[in-house]
Amino acid sequence: MKRILPDFFGRAKPKKIADVSSGSQPFRLVKYFTFTSFAVILVAAFVLSWGVSNNAKKVLLDRSEAYSELFAENLNRQVFLRFVLPTVIQYGHIALSNEEQFERLDQIVRNVTKGMGIDSVTIFDSEENIISYSTIPDLVGKKDRGGIEYQKALKGENNSFLISSGSLLNLLPGVPPFYCKLRTYIPFRSEEKSGEEEGTIMGVIELVKDLSVDMQAIIELQGRIIVLSLLIMSLLLVVLSSIVMRGDRIIEARAVERRQLEEKLNEAERLASLGKMVAAVSHEIKNPLGIVKSTAEVLGKRISKVAPGNEHLAQIIVDETARLDGIVREFLDFARPRDTRLEPASLNDLVERAAQFMAPELEARAVIFRKELDLNLPLIPLDKEQVYQVLLNMIINAIQSMPEGGTLTIISRQGFPGEIELEVHDTGVGMSPEKMEQIFTPFYTDKHRGSGLGLAIARNIVDKHHGRITVASKEGQGSRFTIIFPGTGE
Ligand SMILES: Nc1ncnc2c1ncn2[C@@H]1O[C@H](COP(=O)(O)OP(=O)(O)OP(=O)(O)O)[C@@H](O)[C@H]1O
Numbered sequence: 001m002k003r004i005l006p007d008f009f010g011r012a013k014p015k016k017i018a019d020v021s022s023g024s025q026p027f028r029l030v031k032y033f034t035f036t037s038f039a040v041i042l043v044a045a046f047v048l049s050w051g052v053s054n055n056a057k058k059v060l061l062d063r064s065e066a067y068s069e070l071f072a073e074n075l076n077r078q079v080f081l082r083f084v085l086p087t088v089i090q091y092g093h094i095a096l097s098n099e100e101q102f103e104r105l106d107q108i109v110r111n112v113t114k115g116m117g118i119d120s121v122t123i124f125d126s127e128e129n130i131i132s133y134s135t136i137p138d139l140v141g142k143k144d145r146g147g148i149e150y151q152k153a154l155k156g157e158n159n160s161f162l163i164s165s166g167s168l169l170n171l172l173p174g175v176p177p178f179y180c181k182l183r184t185y186i187p188f189r190s191e192e193k194s195g196e197e198e199g200t201i202m203g204v205i206e207l208v209k210d211l212s213v214d215m216q217a218i219i220e221l222q223g224r225i226i227v228l229s230l231l232i233m234s235l236l237l238v239v240l241s242s243i244v245m246r247g248d249r250i251i252e253a254r255a256v257e258r259r260q261l262e263e264k265l266n267e268a269e270r271l272a273s274l275g276k277m278v279a280a281v282s283h284e285i286k287n288p289l290g291i292v293k294s295t296a297e298v299l300g301k302r303i304s305k306v307a308p309g310n311e312h313l314a315q316i317i318v319d320e321t322a323r324l325d326g327i328v329r330e331f332l333d334f335a336r337p338r339d340t341r342l343e344p345a346s347l348n349d350l351v352e353r354a355a356q357f358m359a360p361e362l363e364a365r366a367v368i369f370r371k372e373l374d375l376n377l378p379l380i381p382l383d384k385e386q387v388y389q390v391l392l393n394m395i396i397n398a399i400q401s402m403p404e405g406g407t408l409t410i411i412s413r414q415g416f417p418g419e420i421e422l423e424v425h426d427t428g429v430g431m432s433p434e435k436m437e438q439i440f441t442p443f444y445t446d447k448h449r450g451s452g453l454g455l456a457i458a459r460n461i462v463d464k465h466h467g468r469i470t471v472a473s474k475e476g477q478g479s480r481f482t483i484i485f486p487g488t489g490e
């Protein structure tokens, strides 16, 4: 029969435990923060790379535009001085349909543009929207090819525009390469003697410069920035995640620790209240019990005279009150433990004394008693009476666990340096792991006449000696209780 005293004082409120588990809340916030910041940084990386490359594009365009205009103006001067003037002097007028004139102009244009990264040069007529000259022979003679830019240049305004196609995707293998061309239009003027270019507009020069390679470099830079940002972000995410996970584990462990502490505290409070109640009740029972016992003893003597043969009735009262008295004393011991007085004593002597006391019982229960005592053990600080009480309880428990008899072994030995061990070993019924977890709980017992306080008191006493008590057991094979005393080192 298992008997654990009912839970008079209530269990720990579940609300408190729920509060504790919410301890990991702040770190969950950190988790959300990690992912949000990752997303923000990712977007920022894209915006940054877009900004940087856009800026680079703008700078490239501005420079190219300025360069093209300058180059076109130089071309204007060269063509005027080296072609227009000599041709007019030689032929009287300019007629590019004349092969010789065309060849001469072509020669000059090609010389000037050579190695300058210019794709093509085209010269439009000023009176008619017709191409008078072009480095692309097919275009010569084509009409209405000049658009708004041509019109603007005719009015004396330099201008240019960009034709481009492609994006980051063009970096992928198999996709056509990036395409980017800058078309610049400037008026083709006659050179005034003063050298200033405010002469008559004779036509429009169109200059095409290929910027594909430079643009490709910028797009590649954009791609590199994105890839690098992604790599850094991923690394950051991995580091942050590992920190968050570690933090989560620590918080969880702390929550469990706190929960256990709280449970222990509740248990201690519960036991303290229980102890007070037990002490009060036991105290009240003790005195009347003493009177019942002594009255029964007197009664026993008188009965032998009045009604001989009935003395055993009085003896039953005496025996049972003695047993009750023992239980009440145990209750009181547990509720109001006596002060511990430590003085150097021999553990072996206590074992001898307990063995002597229990010898008749051991014999009656067919228990073989063996002792393996280390005779060189030093004296250690002990409260002899209390340790004796612990020893007796353990021996009685061992005997009770061997109803069919068995072997009880008590061993004393030097344990780890500075520690002394006392082991009580039986070959009794043993315990299940679940039972082992309960046996030190006050009032836990599976005996009809047990109080369930023996091991609880034993643990209190061992605690006061700054020692510890452990148990190892297997069902059907017996149990091994070990008390470890700190020895003289403490
Ligand atoms: N040597 C042992 N072998 C098997 N079970 C044991 C042994 N010692 C203790 N136990 C188990 O532990 C329980 C608690 O023991 P404890 O000494 O605290 O109380 P008890 O012996 O039941 O009662 P009391 O000691 O107050 O008479 C026992 O009821 C028993 O189930």
Ligand SMILES: [Mg+2]
Pocket (backbone or CB within 6 Å): 393, 396, 397, 450, 454, 455
């Ligand atoms: Mg016991």
